Amino acid sequence: YDSLYIVIHESAEYFLSNSINEQQPFDLNYSIIDISLDNGLGGIDLNKKNISIINDTLIYGKITSCKHGNGRDWWILTHKYNSDIFYKILITPDTIVTTTQQIGSVINYDIGGQAIFSPDGTKYALITQNLLVDIFDFDRCSGILSNHVSTIIPDSVNGNFGASISPNSRFLYVSSLVKIFQFDLFSIDIPNSIILLANWDTINSPFPTVFFLHQLAPDGKIYISTYNGCQILHVINYPDNLGLSCNFLQN
Numbered sequence: 001y002d003s004l005y006i007v008i009h010e011s012a013e014y015f016l017s018n019s020i021n022e023q024q025p026f027d028l029n030y031s032i033i034d035i036s037l038d039n040g041l042g043g044i045d046l047n048k049k050n051i052s053i054i055n056d057t058l059i060y061g062k063i064t065s066c067k068h069g070n071g072r073d074w075w076i077l078t079h080k081y082n083s084d085i086f087y088k089i090l091i092t093p094d095t096i097v098t099t100t101q102q103i104g105s106v107i108n109y110d111i112g113g114q115a116i117f118s119p120d121g122t123k124y125a126l127i128t129q130n131l132l133v134d135i136f137d138f139d140r141c142s143g144i145l146s147n148h149v150s151t152i153i154p155d156s157v158n159g160n161f162g163a164s165i166s167p168n169s170r171f172l173y174v175s176s177l178v179k180i181f182q183f184d185l186f187s188i189d190i191p192n193s194i195i196l197l198a199n200w201d202t203i204n205s206p207f208p209t210v211f212f213l214h215q216l217a218p219d220g221k222i223y224i225s226t227y228n229g230c231q232i233l234h235v236i237n238y239p240d241n242l243g244l245s246c247n248f249l250q251n
Helices: none
Strands: 004-010 013-017 020-024 027-034 051-055 064-067 074-079 083-091 096-107 113-117 123-128 132-138 145-152 162-165 171-175 179-184 195-199 214-216 222-224 234-236
Touching: 051 083, 051 096, 064 113, 096 123, 096 132, 096 145, 113 162, 123 162, 123 171, 132 171, 162 214, 162 222
Parallel strands: none
Antiparallel strands: 004 027, 013 020, 027 051, 064 074, 074 083, 083 096, 113 123, 123 132, 132 145, 162 171, 171 179, 179 195, 214 222, 222 234
16 A cells, blocks of 8 residues: 555536526545655546545535554544534545534635644644634544534635644634734634734735635644745744744744
8 A cells, every 4th residue: 555645636617506606516536646656746536536425515625634542543624514523534545435514604705715734633623714712622533523613713804724733733814814812722712812913014015914824834833925926935933832932934
């Protein structure tokens, strides 16, 4: 299996809903890349391309993974559109099994946002374009989501949102286009643990350097992209620290 990689991908189709043209993913598929093909450059066998896992109306993206508690298998989570249903995909060396769980908020405003697991796999967060933050406990062995907590980002600017969790799995960082916040996932009252770290400084380089997607990097820092073709990144230098001591730097 050392030469095989599974790529999970979804479609996006137009359809008519209540006389309104919408566009949502209808299919979640997988393809198997074999890097031993094409003299080591890699390729996809036609019989192992676009294999259906889920055929349903899904939210945009926010497909994220967590290693199973056995240290071998993987969980993949995605969400049904206009519902409170999660799809949970368990990938083992021999099978791909899909189950569902009804929990959390109804998601129907989904173009922007990001979904993430904490590094230790015990927390899962889903952020959507309408300022909604849904946080859950996650069991890496059973795949069960529990202890749903929901809150709203205090920002009047709807837009694309990003999120990340610190290496110690304690602090959740959530940004709108123009604000970035920290939540303490160890708090007994997560919504009220919110701390405003910064407002966007209105710099252009050469376009507005507003906040977009987050990524925890191998160096233990969290990098935040901009929403367009800028020449900079933002960084949280010490994401394991509470409040302003996390040292968030723009540009």
